[in-house]
Amino acid sequence: MSFGSPWFTLPEFTYHKPKTLKEALELLDKYGEEAKVMAGGVGLLAFMKERLMAPSHVIDLKGVPELGQAIYKEGEGLTIGATVTLNELARYGPLKKFGALHDAVRDIADPIIRNRATLVGNLCEAIPWVDTPPALIALGAEVEIRSLKGERRVPVKDFIKGPVEIDLEPGELVTAVHVPEPRRNSRSRFIKYNTGSEFALVSVAANVVMDGGRVRDVSLVYGAVSSTPQVAVKAADALKSAEKPWEVLDEVGRIASEEVEAVSDVLASEEYRRHLIRVLTLRVLREVMG
Amino acid sequence: MAGKFVGKPIPPQDAFLKATGTAPYNYDIELPGMLYAKLVTSTVPHGRIKRINVEEALKVPGVVKVVTGKDIPYMVGMYAGDRDLLAIEKVRWVGHPVAAVIAESLEAAERAAELVDVEYEELPAVFDPLEAMKPGAPLIHEHMEKYRRLPVFKPVPGTNIANKFRVVRGDVETALKEADIVIEEEFHIKHVSHAFMETQNVIAHWHLDGTIEIWTSWQNPNPVRQIMAESFGIPYNKIIVKIPFVGGGFGGKAGLGWEALVAVLSREAGHRPVKLVLSRKEQFTSGACREGFHAFVKAGFKKDGRFIAYDVKYVLDAGGYADYTVNVGRAVAYSADGSYEIPNIRCEAYTVYTNKVPTTALRGFGYSESHWVLEQVIERAAKKLGMDSAEVRRINLIKPGVSITATGERLREDVGNPRKVLESILQEIGWGKPSEKPKEPWKIRAKGVALLVKGPAQPPKAPSSAAIKFNEDGTINLLVSTGNFGQGTVTALAQIVAEEFGVPLESVRVDWIRDTHSAPYSWQTVGSRGLFTDGIAVLNAVKDAKRQIFKVASEALRCPEEYLELVNGEVRVKGKPWMKIPLKDIVMGYSYPDGTSIGGPIIGRGVYMSVHTTNLDPETGQGHPTIFHTYGGTGVEIELDLLTGEIKVLKAVQAFDIGRVINPLLLKQQFHGGFIMGMSIALFEEIKFDERGWVLNPNFTSYYVARIKDVPPVVEKFVETPQADGPYGARGVGELTMIGVAPAIANAIFNAIGVKLNNLPMTPEEVWKAIKAQRPDLIEKAVKEYQKKMKEVKAVA
Known part of the structure; x- marks a missing residue:
C-alpha cells in the first residue's frame, strides 16, 4: 500500500x-x-x-458525549470510548497499569496528530503498521460493538481480519475498546523500530506473567510485519517451558522470527524484518522480564 | 577586520515575516478572476497515447477547458530542450502529464481530472540506465537531434544517451600499470527528492496584449523568462516573471518549471489567470528529483601514497527527460579529482534516459556524486597502503598557485587553503584518538573525514548586475534579481551596501519580490554563486553611485572629489568634518539656498562578469569551468548499532575556506542546514520504484526526511583565505555544506570495521545487509554481547 x-x-x-x-x-x-x-x-x-x-x-461521532470517556474500574479494567483521543488517553493516569498500551499510545506519530487521532480510530484503520493493535492483543483487549439490533464483543485479535479489513457489519459501530485488568505479577511493554521511517518497520508487544524465576505465561504479538498483527505461539511456548528463561531469549527471538508471517514492502524487506523480530524480541523481553 | 556590518552576525531580513507566518509565498497569492488547473498524468511508463476522452470531464460544472498535448505541441527546456508541456503522442514515465483541466474552482478541476480517460498502447519500457545504454534498448526520445539544446551538450541520437561528456588528462592506462596498488569499485546512489516545503506552483496570466505575467515559486526569475521566450519565440520584454517568498529550492527550482505550461493554459482559457499547484505526490511523480547514479572506478596509487591514476565511468539515470541533468553529467566529471592533484585522469559521464521520473539539479549537483566516490576511494587506498588516510589526503592535496586540475586549470594562488581545512577538522574531531567506548558493547563508535571542493557549474558567460536607487530621505532600494529562498544572500548584499555608505542597515531594503521587469539581470541563482557574483555587482554599483554622489558634493562643497569622504551617511571634507552634506540632500539633486539645483536622482549600476572561464574542449573536457573553488570538508563521529545497522551521528565538524565571512550567523546556519540535509540524504532518503516505474513512496511518511531528533551538534570552522576578485574576498559555500557528510559517514564505518558501504542511502537495512555480507560474525557477536549484558543486568537486580 x-x-x-x-x-x-x-x-x-x-x-x-x-x-x-x-x-x-x-x-x-x-x-x-x-x-x-x-x-x-x-x-x-x-x-x-x-x-x-x-x-x-x-x-x-464527536458530538456524542458517552463515546468520549475513558473509565478504569479496579478489577475490571479499562474501557476507552470511540472518540477518546490518544493524547487524552496518554494523560489518563490509570493507563500506566497497562504498560504495552501506555508505550504504544504515547509514541504514535506526533503530538499534533495525537490531539486528533483516537485509539478506536487507530485500531479500526487496521493498517498493518499501526501501533496500538499489537499492544491491545497482548493485553487481551476486546472491541465493543453496537447497532440497533444489539451489541457484541469481539477480541481485538479476531476483529482485525486483514489489511484495512475489520469484523464490522454495515450499521454497526465500535463504541469502545475494553482492556481487562492485568493479571497479578504481569508486566507488559510495547516497542517499535522506526529509525528513518514514520511508521514502524517492526513492532512487538509482550505481556509476561512471572512466577519466581520462570515465565508462567507470555503473549508475544508482532506488528507491521505482515497484513495483520502476528501472535508468536511457538516462541511463547519455548519461553514458558524454559527452566532458565534468561538463557533462551535469543532462541525465543529466533523462533519468533521464523514462525510469524513477514512480508517485504516499501518500508523493509522480509529478510530484514525477520532479523528485527529477533532483535526486538530480545529488547522487549529484557524490558518485561527485568 | 570586521566592519560595522560586514562580518557581523546579522539576522536575515525576512526572518520576522517568516517567523510570524505572514510572509507571502507564491502559494498564498490569488489574482482576480483566477482559474485552477489540475494535471492528468500517465499511468503507464512508456506508451503511445491512443485516445484521450474528455467528454465526461467537460460536463463537470465549472470546467472551462481540458487541454491536451496535441493542442499545445511545444518543446521546452533550458539545456537539453527535451520536454513537452503535456505529452505529445507518447508518455515517457508514470506521472508524465497528459492533459490539464482548467476550472473555476480547484474542486471542479479535480473532479473533472478524475474523469479524463486516456487510452495507451504500451511500449517496451526500460528502467535501468545501464540497460538503457545498450544497443537495442527501447528508445525513449527517438528524435533528440531535433531538440533545441545548448550546443555544449552532446546527445547520441539513436540511443538513450542524452549527453556524453569526457574529461581526459595525462595517460591513465599507463599510469594504472605503473601503480603499486589499484582500487576497483562500483558505487550507486538512489534517487532523492528536494523535499522543499513549498511544492512547485505557478500563476500565469497571458494578457490580451500578449504580455505574459508569471508568479512562481522559483529560484531566480531570469531563467524562467529565458526558457519561455526562447521556446515560444516571444520577445523577452513581453514576459514579466515575479517571485515572492520561496519555500525552499535546493536546485529543484532552478531549471525548467511549469511556467510555460501554465502560461499556455491561461491563453487557452481565454486569457484569464490560471494557477497550478503540485500536490506532494505530484511533486514526487511529475516534478523532477535528483538522478539515480552509478560509478565504476579504477584508482591507482604509488606505495608512497601518491594518487597517480583515476579512471572513472559515471552513468546518470535521468528519467523521462534530462533537461538539467545533462549539466549534472558535466559537473560530476569535471569535479572528479576533488581537492587532489591527480596527474592522469579519464572520466566519462553518460546522462541516460529511462522510463522513470525526470531529474534535475539538486544542491551541489554532480559534486555530491563525485565526492561520494572519490573520498571513499582515498580511504580504501589508505587502508590498502597501510597508511593513515589523513596522510594520503595531505600528500595529494592541491597546491595553490601550482597545481593543475582535471580540466587543466592552474589554480590561482589565493584559491583557498584546503590544508588548513583538513587540519582543523582533524584537530576538532580528535583524529587518531580512539572514540570513547559505548556502554552498550553491541555498538561501536568511529570517526570519518571527507574533503571536498566546489565551484558554480555554469557556462563561461554568466553575468550578474545590480542597481542602487536612492529615495528622497536617503534610504536605499537595492535592486537585484538573485533569488532569496533561504540562503540569506540578500541580507549579506544589504550589509555590503550599508557598510559602504555608512548608513544604518535598516536604510537598505531589498524587496521581497524578484522580477524581471524592474530588477537588473542575474543569470541564475545556483551553484553557491549569489554572494560572489551579485556581491561584486553590488560593490560596483556602490562605486558607481559614490562617483555620482562625490561629483555633486564636490561642486556643492567647492572641494575636489579626492578630498571628500563618505562617513555615516554624510559626505565630508577630509579633515574638516563640519563641512558636510547628508546623503539625503544629494541623492535627489543638491539645492543651493536660492533654489537652483544640480545633479539629480542617483542610480548606481554595477555588473559582474566571469573572469577567465572558458568552454570545455568537447573531446578532452579541458578548460576553465568555474569562477572560484571553495575548499572544505566534514568530519563525523558516529555510533553504529550492529544489531540493527543503525548509524547515529554523534558529532560533526564542518570546515570551509569561504575567503571572508560576511555574516557569521547566516554562515553557521548554512553549515548546520547543509549538514542536516547531507545527513538525511546519507542515512534515510530514497525514492523507491516498483518494477513498472511507479514511485512507491511519494509522501513524507514513507519517504523519510531527517527530523530534529536525528541531528547531532555541529561545530563550525571558518577558514578565511580571501580571494582577490571576490566581494571582500568572499567565496560561495551554500551547497557545499552537504557534500562531505555521506562520504565522511561511510569512511567512519570503513575505518572501524572494514565494511564497505558503496550505496546511498545508508539506511539501517542497507548497512545491516552490508555487514551481514562482509562481516556476519560481528552481528552474531553483537547478539551474544546483548544477551550477556542482559544477564548481568538481571544478576545485579
Whole structure:
C-alpha cells in the first residue's frame, strides 16, 4: 500500500453530527454501506483523499458525549470510548497499569496528530503498521460493538481480519475498546523500530506473567510485519517451558522470527524484518522480564 | 577586520515575516478572476497515447477547458530542450502529464481530472540506465537531434544517451600499470527528492496584449523568462516573471518549471489567470528529483601514497527527460579529482534516459556524486597502503598557485587553503584518538573525514548586475534579481551596501519580490554563486553611485572629489568634518539656498562578469569551468548499532575556506542546514520504484526526511583565505555544506570495521545487509554481547 494523493480536495459527501448514540446508530442503520463514521478523521480523511474510500455520508461521532470517556474500574479494567483521543488517553493516569498500551499510545506519530487521532480510530484503520493493535492483543483487549439490533464483543485479535479489513457489519459501530485488568505479577511493554521511517518497520508487544524465576505465561504479538498483527505461539511456548528463561531469549527471538508471517514492502524487506523480530524480541523481553 | 556590518552576525531580513507566518509565498497569492488547473498524468511508463476522452470531464460544472498535448505541441527546456508541456503522442514515465483541466474552482478541476480517460498502447519500457545504454534498448526520445539544446551538450541520437561528456588528462592506462596498488569499485546512489516545503506552483496570466505575467515559486526569475521566450519565440520584454517568498529550492527550482505550461493554459482559457499547484505526490511523480547514479572506478596509487591514476565511468539515470541533468553529467566529471592533484585522469559521464521520473539539479549537483566516490576511494587506498588516510589526503592535496586540475586549470594562488581545512577538522574531531567506548558493547563508535571542493557549474558567460536607487530621505532600494529562498544572500548584499555608505542597515531594503521587469539581470541563482557574483555587482554599483554622489558634493562643497569622504551617511571634507552634506540632500539633486539645483536622482549600476572561464574542449573536457573553488570538508563521529545497522551521528565538524565571512550567523546556519540535509540524504532518503516505474513512496511518511531528533551538534570552522576578485574576498559555500557528510559517514564505518558501504542511502537495512555480507560474525557477536549484558543486568537486580 502506498500513500500519497494527487488530490487536494475530498470527494463529495453529506456530513452528519449526531448528538446521541441512538441517533448515531439510526444514521448508520439508515445509510448502511454508504456511511463511514469519523472520530478524529486522521485515518478516514486520508483514505478519502486517496480515493480509497468515498462514503456518501460521514457521521461525526464527536458530538456524542458517552463515546468520549475513558473509565478504569479496579478489577475490571479499562474501557476507552470511540472518540477518546490518544493524547487524552496518554494523560489518563490509570493507563500506566497497562504498560504495552501506555508505550504504544504515547509514541504514535506526533503530538499534533495525537490531539486528533483516537485509539478506536487507530485500531479500526487496521493498517498493518499501526501501533496500538499489537499492544491491545497482548493485553487481551476486546472491541465493543453496537447497532440497533444489539451489541457484541469481539477480541481485538479476531476483529482485525486483514489489511484495512475489520469484523464490522454495515450499521454497526465500535463504541469502545475494553482492556481487562492485568493479571497479578504481569508486566507488559510495547516497542517499535522506526529509525528513518514514520511508521514502524517492526513492532512487538509482550505481556509476561512471572512466577519466581520462570515465565508462567507470555503473549508475544508482532506488528507491521505482515497484513495483520502476528501472535508468536511457538516462541511463547519455548519461553514458558524454559527452566532458565534468561538463557533462551535469543532462541525465543529466533523462533519468533521464523514462525510469524513477514512480508517485504516499501518500508523493509522480509529478510530484514525477520532479523528485527529477533532483535526486538530480545529488547522487549529484557524490558518485561527485568 | 570586521566592519560595522560586514562580518557581523546579522539576522536575515525576512526572518520576522517568516517567523510570524505572514510572509507571502507564491502559494498564498490569488489574482482576480483566477482559474485552477489540475494535471492528468500517465499511468503507464512508456506508451503511445491512443485516445484521450474528455467528454465526461467537460460536463463537470465549472470546467472551462481540458487541454491536451496535441493542442499545445511545444518543446521546452533550458539545456537539453527535451520536454513537452503535456505529452505529445507518447508518455515517457508514470506521472508524465497528459492533459490539464482548467476550472473555476480547484474542486471542479479535480473532479473533472478524475474523469479524463486516456487510452495507451504500451511500449517496451526500460528502467535501468545501464540497460538503457545498450544497443537495442527501447528508445525513449527517438528524435533528440531535433531538440533545441545548448550546443555544449552532446546527445547520441539513436540511443538513450542524452549527453556524453569526457574529461581526459595525462595517460591513465599507463599510469594504472605503473601503480603499486589499484582500487576497483562500483558505487550507486538512489534517487532523492528536494523535499522543499513549498511544492512547485505557478500563476500565469497571458494578457490580451500578449504580455505574459508569471508568479512562481522559483529560484531566480531570469531563467524562467529565458526558457519561455526562447521556446515560444516571444520577445523577452513581453514576459514579466515575479517571485515572492520561496519555500525552499535546493536546485529543484532552478531549471525548467511549469511556467510555460501554465502560461499556455491561461491563453487557452481565454486569457484569464490560471494557477497550478503540485500536490506532494505530484511533486514526487511529475516534478523532477535528483538522478539515480552509478560509478565504476579504477584508482591507482604509488606505495608512497601518491594518487597517480583515476579512471572513472559515471552513468546518470535521468528519467523521462534530462533537461538539467545533462549539466549534472558535466559537473560530476569535471569535479572528479576533488581537492587532489591527480596527474592522469579519464572520466566519462553518460546522462541516460529511462522510463522513470525526470531529474534535475539538486544542491551541489554532480559534486555530491563525485565526492561520494572519490573520498571513499582515498580511504580504501589508505587502508590498502597501510597508511593513515589523513596522510594520503595531505600528500595529494592541491597546491595553490601550482597545481593543475582535471580540466587543466592552474589554480590561482589565493584559491583557498584546503590544508588548513583538513587540519582543523582533524584537530576538532580528535583524529587518531580512539572514540570513547559505548556502554552498550553491541555498538561501536568511529570517526570519518571527507574533503571536498566546489565551484558554480555554469557556462563561461554568466553575468550578474545590480542597481542602487536612492529615495528622497536617503534610504536605499537595492535592486537585484538573485533569488532569496533561504540562503540569506540578500541580507549579506544589504550589509555590503550599508557598510559602504555608512548608513544604518535598516536604510537598505531589498524587496521581497524578484522580477524581471524592474530588477537588473542575474543569470541564475545556483551553484553557491549569489554572494560572489551579485556581491561584486553590488560593490560596483556602490562605486558607481559614490562617483555620482562625490561629483555633486564636490561642486556643492567647492572641494575636489579626492578630498571628500563618505562617513555615516554624510559626505565630508577630509579633515574638516563640519563641512558636510547628508546623503539625503544629494541623492535627489543638491539645492543651493536660492533654489537652483544640480545633479539629480542617483542610480548606481554595477555588473559582474566571469573572469577567465572558458568552454570545455568537447573531446578532452579541458578548460576553465568555474569562477572560484571553495575548499572544505566534514568530519563525523558516529555510533553504529550492529544489531540493527543503525548509524547515529554523534558529532560533526564542518570546515570551509569561504575567503571572508560576511555574516557569521547566516554562515553557521548554512553549515548546520547543509549538514542536516547531507545527513538525511546519507542515512534515510530514497525514492523507491516498483518494477513498472511507479514511485512507491511519494509522501513524507514513507519517504523519510531527517527530523530534529536525528541531528547531532555541529561545530563550525571558518577558514578565511580571501580571494582577490571576490566581494571582500568572499567565496560561495551554500551547497557545499552537504557534500562531505555521506562520504565522511561511510569512511567512519570503513575505518572501524572494514565494511564497505558503496550505496546511498545508508539506511539501517542497507548497512545491516552490508555487514551481514562482509562481516556476519560481528552481528552474531553483537547478539551474544546483548544477551550477556542482559544477564548481568538481571544478576545485579
